[in-house]
Amino acid sequence: MMELFTAWVGTIPSFAAPFLLATIGLIINERAGVMNLGAEGIMAMSAVTAVLINLAGHDAGLALLGGIGAGLALAVIFGIMAVFLRVDQVLAGLVAFALGIGVSGFLGDGSENQTVNGISPFSASDVSFLPKILAGILDQDWLTYFAFIAAVGVWFVIERTDLGLRLRAVGEDAPAADAAGVNVALYRFGAVLAGGVFCAIAGAHLSLVGAHIWVDGMVAGRGWIAVAMVTLARWNALRAIAAALLFGAIQALVPQLLSSGMNVPVYLIEMSPYLATLAYLLIAGLFAKGADAQPVDLGRPYLREERR
Amino acid sequence: MPRLVLSPRLAATRRFTFLVLMGGILTGLVISGAFLLTQGMGLSDLASQFIGYTFGDPEGLDQTLTRAIPLILVGLSVAVCLKVKFWNIGVEGQLWAGAMSATAVSLYHIGPEAVRIWVMCLAALIGGGLWCGVCALARLKLRANEVVTTLLMNYVAYMLAQQLLYGAWRNPEDSFPVSKTFAPGETLALLGFGHVHAGIFFAIGAALVCWWLCGFARVGYMAKAVAANPQAARAVGVPAGMVVLLMATLGGALSGLAGFTIVCGEEHKLTQFVGNDFIFPSIIIAYLARSNPLGVVVASIAIAALYTAGDSLKAFYQLPGATVLTIEAILLLCVCCAEFLLRYRLDWIKSTKVAS
Numbered sequence: 001m002m003e004l005f006t007a008w009v010g011t012i013p014s015f016a017a018p019f020l021l022a023t024i025g026l027i028i029n030e031r032a033g034v035m036n037l038g039a040e041g042i043m044a045m046s047a048v049t050a051v052l053i054n055l056a057g058h059d060a061g062l063a064l065l066g067g068i069g070a071g072l073a074l075a076v077i078f079g080i081m082a083v084f085l086r087v088d089q090v091l092a093g094l095v096a097f098a099l100g101i102g103v104s105g106f107l108g109d110g111s112e113n114q115t116v117n118g119i120s121p122f123s124a125s126d127v128s129f130l131p132k133i134l135a136g137i138l139d140q141d142w143l144t145y146f147a148f149i150a151a152v153g154v155w156f157v158i159e160r161t162d163l164g165l166r167l168r169a170v171g172e173d174a175p176a177a178d179a180a181g182v183n184v185a186l187y188r189f190g191a192v193l194a195g196g197v198f199c200a201i202a203g204a205h206l207s208l209v210g211a212h213i214w215v216d217g218m219v220a221g222r223g224w225i226a227v228a229m230v231t232l233a234r235w236n237a238l239r240a241i242a243a244a245l246l247f248g249a250i251q252a253l254v255p256q257l258l259s260s261g262m263n264v265p266v267y268l269i270e271m272s273p274y275l276a277t278l279a280y281l282l283i284a285g286l287f288a289k290g291a292d293a294q295p296v297d298l299g300r301p302y303l304r305e306e307r308r
Numbered sequence: 309m310p311r312l313v314l315s316p317r318l319a320a321t322r323r324f325t326f327l328v329l330m331g332g333i334l335t336g337l338v339i340s341g342a343f344l345l346t347q348g349m350g351l352s353d354l355a356s357q358f359i360g361y362t363f364g365d366p367e368g369l370d371q372t373l374t375r376a377i378p379l380i381l382v383g384l385s386v387a388v389c390l391k392v393k394f395w396n397i398g399v400e401g402q403l404w405a406g407a408m409s410a411t412a413v414s415l416y417h418i419g420p421e422a423v424r425i426w427v428m429c430l431a432a433l434i435g436g437g438l439w440c441g442v443c444a445l446a447r448l449k450l451r452a453n454e455v456v457t458t459l460l461m462n463y464v465a466y467m468l469a470q471q472l473l474y475g476a477w478r479n480p481e482d483s484f485p486v487s488k489t490f491a492p493g494e495t496l497a498l499l500g501f502g503h504v505h506a507g508i509f510f511a512i513g514a515a516l517v518c519w520w521l522c523g524f525a526r527v528g529y530m531a532k533a534v535a536a537n538p539q540a541a542r543a544v545g546v547p548a549g550m551v552v553l554l555m556a557t558l559g560g561a562l563s564g565l566a567g568f569t570i571v572c573g574e575e576h577k578l579t580q581f582v583g584n585d586f587i588f589p590s591i592i593i594a595y596l597a598r599s600n601p602l603g604v605v606v607a608s609i610a611i612a613a614l615y616t617a618g619d620s621l622k623a624f625y626q627l628p629g630a631t632v633l634t635i636e637a638i639l640l641l642c643v644c645c646a647e648f649l650l651r652y653r654l655d656w657i658k659s660t661k662v663a664s
Contacts, residue, residue, distance in 0.1 A: 037397075037455070077641075081641070085644075085645055087645070091595065091640070092644065094591055095641045098588050098634075098636055101630060101633055102633040102634030102635075105629065105633070105634070106631075106634065109627075216630065224459055227456065228460050265471060281446070281456065282446060282450055282452060284450075285449070285451050285452050286450060294453070
């Protein structure tokens with residue numbers, strides 16, 4: 001039992017990291033008032049590109065950069081639609097989702113199921129004086145470490161800097177921000193790009209760290225979960241760490257339980273984080289708490305020439 | 309220096325709207341076609357696959373019409389919800405809920421056998437309606453964003469279905485994760501043309517009901533007011549919340565009905581793949597039809613034809629399964645961007661010299 005627990009705890013960070021990266025990416029988006037439902041597509045584009053570059057013999061760092069580039073290309077398309085052409089954000093996000101999943105299917109066609117080196121974990125377990133469970137937790141790769149550091153960094157930029165203040169102003173009250181001299185479209189587009197970078201890193205994490213292969217459909221709804229996790233984290237990058245750990249813990253638990261041969265309702269366990277998020281949404285609404293956290297101008301395109 | 313200025317267009321003429329939308333669809337088709345040409349297909353292959361096979365060949369037409377049945381219903385589901393500006397991203401969950409409700413009626417022998425199929429239909433309507441209705445209620449009472457709640461409810465329904473299929477409902481004879489096959493009286497009749505079943509009457513009937521409801525009934529008129537300006541609607545005495553709740557529940561019920569037509573018309577049992585790949589098609593259908601219920605029927609048949617062509621492209625040209633999704637995405641992208649011209653005007657404003 002103890003062994004199972006140790007193994008489970010050790011795998012949580014790498015399961016949580018892609019959720020965390022995508023969620024902080026979406027938090028950047030939504031704090032500027034842009035809802036991006038295309039995270040799933042951006043992650044798929046980046047995951048497949050990273051694997052292709054790694055398969056071509058380049059190292060993991062270059063693969064990660066390539067993945068970011070591919071994800072960013074899709075974020076640019078989404079940004080042009082949502083910010084400059086003022087297409088309904090839900091619609092623009094769905095287009096980005098479908099385009100990303102579709103094009104990644106074409107790109108990866110023929111390179112499926114080929115193992116790549118990807119990124120390997122450090123071996124903290126070699127350090128003998130560490131307790132076993134702690135060593136298990138520290139036994140991660142640099143991209144996973146980066147995810148947790150990035151969350152703190154993003155929180156700091158959004159909540160504690162002038163740049164973040166302007167970003168939040170654009171998301172909370174675009175006309176006021178515009179009157180104060182902030183270029184609303186530019187900030188929103190910038191937020192889409194920055195958010196796209198984090199979603200792309202999340203995708204590269206999935207293929208380079210997690211699976212070490214590309215399979216069609218391997219993002220498996222994680223981008224959508226990230227959309228919901230933004231709500232669970234109440235648009236706060238630090239709380240996103242807790243939300244990601246919750247989803248990561250449940251996802252890491254399932255393979256452990258299956259391999260241990262225990263007879264448990266796997267699907268009900270997998271369902272629990274979704275129910276938890278729903279319950280959280282409802283409870284937050286009941287006490288009018290979460291509603292305050294949602295950026296007021298989320299989903300509303302802004303044009304100076306248009307009456308609100 | 310002249311400056312480019314964007315301003316909202318107050319009204320676009322009918323002709324201009326039509327031209328812009330057609331232009332968007334055509335651009336999308338041309339880009340998709342060019343994309344497929346780069347994948348090693350010839351022009352004549354494209355024509356024979358997309359027009360000849362999907363509509364000209366009995367087998368292809370059969371596949372297209374069969375697929376169009378649930379697509380019409382989920383398309384209507386999104387369209388009806390859009391009438392009150394309610395984004396229904398959860399048609400898959402509602403479809404699963406409807407399919408599970410219908411299956412439960414069959415497995416637990418609820419209601420007299422003579423009208424069992426109608427009980428199943430009713431159960432599917434209620435299951436799907438509840439699945440979407442609670443999200444509408446959560447938005448109205450608790451200000452929960454419906455994009456997130458309907459999305460999450462997809463996963464809840466999917467996981468619940470898997471749990472049942474691997475648990476209580478698993479077929480006892482061969483222990484495959486599918487439910488027991490329905491009795492003959494619990495299925496929809498085939499119409500003598502391939503796999504096309506009586507569900508097509510449900511789909512077209514639903515489209516007609518929605519068309520009447522949205523265009524001629526009082527609730528449709530109220531929905532228009534609520535969508536245009538909820539505050540103003542409330543001020544003149546329209547029960548805005550009730551209208552949103554009603555339309556969203558109706559939308560969910562339509563998706564549930566789609567689940568019913570799949571389990572009773574196509575599969576004759578609950579399988580693991582009943583509710584896969586409906587979210588994006590439902591959105592694109594509703595959008596291309598501009599939320600017009602009769603337009604949804606046309607758009608659904610066109611999208612169903614795309615799937616038929618996609619299946620044969622996969623089989624004969626080894627194109628990946630993502631082909632259809634890519635084409636759908638390109639189409640929607642082009643139409644969305646074209647619509648920009650309907651809503652905004654681009655003007656060059658010449659700078660005026662200020663006399664000094």
